[in-house]
Amino acid sequence: MADDAVTTDELEEERTDGGERPQTHTIRLELQDKPGELLSALRPIADNGGNLLSIFHERGNLTPRGHIPVEVDVECPPDRFDTIVEALRDEGVNVIQAGAERFGEEMALLLVGDIVDTDLSDTLRRIESSTDATLADLSLSAPEGRDGASSARLRLATRTGRTDEVFAHVRDIAEEKDLDVIEPLLEVAE
Template sequence: MKLEMRDQPGQLVAALQPISAVGGNIIAVIHQRETLAATETLDVQIVLELPEEGSLPKLLELLREQGVSVVRIGEQRLLYECTLITIGHLMHTDLSDTVDRIDTTGSAEVTDLSLAMPAINSPSSARITIRSTTREEMKKAIRILRGVAEQKDLLIIEPLEGV
């Protein structure tokens, strides 16, 4: 996210404190003093991870209380990853449609796919990696995949540990 704050001592610390208050993890802080030296304010870009979707509104509220205004919230990265294996007639049941059903959710996508097709007419196996913005979205993507598997008579092998 990109933050705008008054160019005064202690302001950066004031902006960072709420992030740890909501359990967030700061990945990078980019401080571009020179470009905005003429103005009274300071622009700072912060890359961070938040523990869950719901902590973002709380963070924004805390930042406002500190007198820091948020100029822009950037693209959310896909933080949650889950790898599953599927077995069945994957090509005959339109593998790209299977992938599309997850991708069209907009909040989860298939980021990796390895396919093994031992012989014509025998079942193939694929390892599918899905990434999503939130844990909820991942659960939803897996539910969609289960539904597709039932419809297309595919076996889905999920990981033992949750998302």
């Protein structure tokens, strides 16, 4: 056998530390629009044994919080994936979806009242402070400007089985800000 021949045992070692083949994982991030943010988000992936396969950087789109959505496909052994996600969060990167941690359900609701003057940004930030939900879509209607009632239709992505807790969290915030909550809204097929 030639010196440069690779044995089956050596091939197995190249797969992963634990002998498992690398798998592809998708991580959805939300980044601020400032220089160096994307590079900072990619560093924890490389530092923890992830192989970058693709990046979909949606610079033309902004999330409701004004951040840029970025989808990253990485290849790594299953035993390293959680370490990568944890390292991203430790670096302050907002991880929206990570493998099996995806938000599996959606719900829609309507907030009605003085939404603008009660600080809509604060309301959204507090709703998302629950780790069980993320804002998927927002529509705001303020026909009379700041002088009248306004409404906001929210579509929230929630962790499977956690919609009741998310509704309770939203109701508490709305009660504190004297807003009415109409929930759940049913999607109507057109």
